[in-house]
Amino acid sequence: MKWHVLRPLWLAIGLLVVILIARQFLVPDDFGVHGESFTYNFHRLGNVQEWKDFPVKHLGRESCVECHEEKVAMLDASPHAAIECENCHGPAVGHPDDVELLPIERAREHCLRCHQSLEYPNNARSELPNIRNSTHKRRRECVVCHVPHDPREKPAREKRG
Ligand code: HEC
Numbered sequence: 001m002k003w004h005v006l007r008p009l010w011l012a013i014g015l016l017v018v019i020l021i022a023r024q025f026l027v028p029d030d031f032g033v034h035g036e037s038f039t040y041n042f043h044r045l046g047n048v049q050e051w052k053d054f055p056v057k058h059l060g061r062e063s064c065v066e067c068h069e070e071k072v073a074m075l076d077a078s079p080h081a082a083i084e085c086e087n088c089h090g091p092a093v094g095h096p097d098d099v100e101l102l103p104i105e106r107a108r109e110h111c112l113r114c115h116q117s118l119e120y121p122n123n124a125r126s127e128l129p130n131i132r133n134s135t136h137k138r139r140r141e142c143v144v145c146h147v148p149h150d151p152r153e154k155p156a157r158e159k160r161g
Pocket residue numbers: 059060061063064065066067068085086089092095096100101102103104
């Protein structure tokens with residue numbers, strides 16, 4: 001055979017050998033087919049345990065009942081029932097033992113994440129009750145007038161004046 005054919009051939013074979021050797025070192029021992037089907041069970045077995053050990057940050061409102069029973073009952077009976085406490089107060093992992101208080105966010109932007117009116121094509125409207133930030137009671141925090149745990153109610157502060 002001609003040199004110009006053999007040279008790339010040897011190069012290709014050499015490359016293959018390098019890859020096979022590198023594979024021996026780089027592929028983890030527990031990588032392979034674990035289970036019956038090839039489609040979903042071709043993975044690293046240790047990965048399953050790693051995800052089980054992954055620390056959960058959001059605990060769900062069931063975990064708040066013990067200490068904030070009133071708040072949970074109020075939220076459950078409100079139009080905000082579908083929203084998790086931690087959507088507004090952040091992940092509760094470690095609270096109250098390591099993290100004494102969870103953040104309380106009163107900024108307008110916090111509510112506007114969901115309630116900002118958006119431009120839809122064909123003048124369609126969102127089904128979620130929405131307001132225009134630029135015209136709706138500007139420069140005041142929403143919670144001065146709306147109770148976050150039950151937005152149907154008026155907060156005591158506003159009633160006072
Ligand atoms: C074992 C009891 C316990 C559990 C469970 C618990 N909390 Fe608390 N939480 C407390 C205590 C104690 C405080 C500090 C005293 C206070 O202001 O009520 C606190 C404070 C807070 C505060 C700040 C209140 C403030 O005035 O600054 C928020 C917000 C809060 N918790 C939300 C939650 C949420 C959401 C959950 C569930 C994911 C939760 N907590 C679970 C006991 C608990």
